[in-house]
Amino acid sequence: MVRASQTDAAVLGALTTGPMSGYAVRAAIRDVLGHFWSESYGQIYPTLRSLEQSGLVDRREPDGAFAITASGRERLLELLSAPARVEPARNGLLLRLFFGEVLGAPACRALLVEARDRAREQLDRYEAIEAGIATEPEHASRAPYWRITLGAGRHGALATIAWAEESLRALEEQP
Amino acid sequence: MVRASQTDAAVLGALTTGPMSGYAVRAAIRDVLGHFWSESYGQIYPTLRSLEQSGLVDRREPDGAFAITASGRERLLELLSAPARVEPARNGLLLRLFFGEVLGAPACRALLVEARDRAREQLDRYEAIEAGIATEPEHASRAPYWRITLGAGRHGALATIAWAEESLRALEEQP
DNA sequence: TCCGTCATGTAATATGTTACATGATTAG
DNA sequence: CTAATCATGTAACATATTACATGACGGA
Structure with missing residues (x-):
């Protein structure tokens, strides 16, 4: 496994609800996952690009929206199946x-x-x-x-x- | 305020129980604050050095243990009084x-x-x-x-x- | 003698936010 | 027309971990 990124999982997961722009991915993560997850632009756009290069995401033709591919769904399952990264305790x-x-x-x-x-x-x-x-x-x-x-x-x-x-x-x- | 570091607060706080080595500071943070705080060596030693340079900590003569100074105690109170940094939610x-x-x-x-x-x-x-x-x-x-x-x-x-x-x-x- | 612990430290790497730039589109 | 929002992106900075190097010291 090259990189078991939870950011990848959050972005791919957001895209399972349908194709959308990077801007909308960020809004979805903030509004829907907000109480237990967050991502900033500085993470989302580079992540989308790397997902696209890996063929896990592609851009729909007319509007350029990002859409999850079949291998993207496989990858998401793989990422969700991996053990959660233990965040260092910091309260x-x-x-x-x-x-x-x-x-x-x-x-x-x-x-x-x-x-x-x-x-x-x-x-x-x-x-x-x-x-x-x-x-x-x-x-x-x-x-x-x-x-x-x-x-x-x-x-x-x-x-x-x-x-x-x-x-x-x-x-x-x-x- | 130059830097409102919670790492500084954790290290200074640990030293309020008495002078100790950097190694012992790390052990104290792990064993005593462990259920809500963590620091790694890579943070603790540079932090101790910067605290020493600011006069918030000095080294006791015989054994080289780090000890909190009077201005270190002031600084600790200042750091604890500052609002807690909101950690990005990531569960x-x-x-x-x-x-x-x-x-x-x-x-x-x-x-x-x-x-x-x-x-x-x-x-x-x-x-x-x-x-x-x-x-x-x-x-x-x-x-x-x-x-x-x-x-x-x-x-x-x-x-x-x-x-x-x-x-x-x-x-x-x-x- | 050898192993475990104490002790100090650093380099490479990972991760992530903030702040800014840029421009299109849309609603009032 | 203009303000807000949509949209994409990046550079600088901040933070932190991991893994390693190095060596002292004490006990079995």
Whole structure:
């Protein structure tokens, strides 16, 4: 395997919904995969070019839109089957809280409140999206998987809210 | 602000527990901050040198151990007070599950089982560490903050377990 | 003596973002 | 007409990992 790029997988995956421009690929990744994935232009255009050179993607004639080829679909399956790259753990919020004695209790409380409120907003968003999926019967076979990723967001947000509230209570009992 | 590096913060933070070698800084970050932070040698040694040149760290005479200076402590507070850098979202597991129709239901089930089992193991580890904190009275003033970061791990692991089980049940109902 | 760990470091490589340039097309 | 959006792209920069080199030191 030359390069097991998850960026390749995200771009090829986006193209399984139909041919589109690089600009639209970026918009799809931002709007559809946004809560668990991101790519910048600086990645997407070079990736599309390299996919085209490998014959995994070609450009539709009239409008120049990128379309996934049959071998592109094979490659996507191969990439999705490969083990996920382990991202190095890097949680700036927890880093700050771990050194909370240095940072001070009031600043830590503010961080927790902010994290809780952001999680509440996300929760609302996930529930709105979930309601929207039911109204799109044309994607019935994909909907269960979309619900699974939304479920991850929902459970994660709920966990963040519960954790932040528990931690705020614990800090109350300190001076 | 020249550079609001979270790596600087992690290294300076590690040194607040006492002077140590670069090797030991790396071990401390791996063993103590491991569940939410990581740094490699390739980052730590250059960082220590640049911190030394800025007078935020100096080398203790007999053994050459790195020690945080008074201005290093100021700088740490400044770094911890800065907003956390938003890491680009990149969850390889969710990327695979989102395109679960391409990947196939059996492979998705396997991913979910693996995620659930890993979360269970982590949960055990967090609980063991939490039990250990109580037995170290010399760090009483830091213990509440350590418990907060452990709580994040515990809630996150519980959320992952609940999500994976819910998702596995949902996939059962599909063909 | 030999192995494992401690210790310091660097070069090559990978990855990715940001900011900018450029121009077409479309909506108001 | 003009502003916004669509569209393609790149150069500079930032960040980080991996793999390797080097050597000391202590214990079996």
